[in-house]
Amino acid sequence: MRTGFDLTPYRRSTVGFDRLFDLIENNARLQQGDNYPPYNIERLDEDRYRVTLAVAGFKPDEIDITAQQNLLQISGRKAEIAESDTSKFLHLGIANRGFERRFELADFVRVERADLADGLLTVELVREIPDAMKPRKIAINGKGEVIDITAGDKNAA
Structure with missing residues (x-):
């Protein structure tokens, strides 16, 4: 490619x-x-994000959100309109098509929650770095003390 x-x-x-x-x-x-559905990605805080998709016409049971390691996949499938129901419409301009969006996630990012309101699907993401992966300051005093940079306190090693 x-x-x-x-x-x-x-x-x-x-x-x-x-x-x-x-x-x-x-x-x-x-x-x-395809650019359907349109979406926004917001950074709410240093470790908090929000993905918002415009999914007007979709019900919660027609949307599937799957979070795997480093991947968020959002797909929507509408039920097919029966032939007898389409004859009732004078104009059928609202898209009745499915979609699939994939978002690559950084390490340690997980989905916190998802909400659907007013035609907008919002997915809240949070990055939680394990304590073992956070930077630590090592004191050079031979006593084996470790200073946690994030909390600013000393922890015995």
Whole structure:
């Protein structure tokens, strides 16, 4: 898959960045696809995000939200309108099509909750970095004390 630029030289000279290059290439391919439904991504706080999709006409039981490791997939499937029901319409302009949106998530990002109101589906995301992965300041005093940068207190190692 070719994007607007060639990533091959970077792939040859880096180690461990394959996932990043795959994300860039997959995103470039998805940009060429369908833009339905429209969506917003907001950063609410340092570790809190919100994805909002305009899903007018969809009911909660017609929307499926699946969170896997590093992937949020939102899909919607409308029930088919029966042939006898379409004869009642003088104009049928509201889209009755399904959709699927995929969002790549960073490590340690999880879905907190999802709400559907006024035709907008909002999915709240939170990044929770495990304590073992948070940066720690190591004191150089030979006593084995560890200072937690995030809390600012000393913890015995």
